[in-house]
Amino acid sequence: MRNNLALKVLFISNAIYMFAALLLGPLYAVYVQGIGGGVLLVSVSTAVFYVSSTLFLLFVAKVGDRVKEKELLLASSYVVRGLAFLSLIFVNNALLLILLQVLFGLGDALGTPIFGALFAKHTIKKEEVLEYSDWSLIANLVMALGTLIGGFIVSGLGFTFLFVTIGVLCFISAGWILFTPRKVL
Numbered sequence: 275m276r277n278n279l280a281l282k283v284l285f286i287s288n289a290i291y292m293f294a295a296l297l298l299g300p301l302y303a304v305y306v307q308g309i310g311g312g313v314l315l316v317s318v319s320t321a322v323f324y325v326s327s328t329l330f331l332l333f334v335a336k337v338g339d340r341v342k343e344k345e346l347l348l349a350s351s352y353v354v355r356g357l358a359f360l361s362l363i364f365v366n367n368a369l370l371l372i373l374l375q376v377l378f379g380l381g382d383a384l385g386t387p388i389f390g391a392l393f394a395k396h397t398i399k400k401e402e403v404l405e406y407s408d409w410s411l412i413a414n415l416v417m418a419l420g421t422l423i424g425g426f427i428v429s430g431l432g433f434t435f436l437f438v439t440i441g442v443l444c445f446i447s448a449g450w451i452l453f454t455p456r457k458v459l
Contacts, residue, residue: 301428344392352385
């Protein structure tokens with residue numbers, strides 16, 4: 275990654291997103307409890323996320339390679355995720371939470387394989403392990419920091435402030451991709 279501008283752009287945009295998402299991370303169960311849910315709702319809503327992501331992945335797998343500017347799909351995944359996080363502000367029952375997990379699933383299906391494809395496209399041969407290790411190192415540190423800071427934010431400012439912060443960071447990730455010259459990615 276040291277001299278690889280494309281990977282730097284991908285790392286920064288996805289690190290911002292991962293930091294944002296992990297602000298909520300382990301606090302999700304506490305949030306669900308706050309809207310009147312319990313262990314079962316945490317499990318069911320999480321399962322709905324994974325199932326919907328899987329179903330949307332079937333579609334992305336069929337059309338993703340035909341999209342010329344894959345970075346636009348990545349940016350759209352950050353926007354979808356940002357909107358989903360902002361929508362958590364308005365969730366007040368189990369049904370809304372479960373339905374919202376479908377939107378999170380869409381964002382995941384758009385973003386995860388596209389990030390991987392763009393990453394692989396820009397990996398320098400004979401430096402694949404180094405570059406994947408660089409990403410894992412960054413991702414782990416960003417996730418740890420996000421998890422820690424999320425607890426401080428919710429403790430001091432509450433979930434609404436957290437969701438707005440996450441949404442804004444997701445939109446920054448999208449902007450980072452959108453405003454990068456196309457020739458870079």
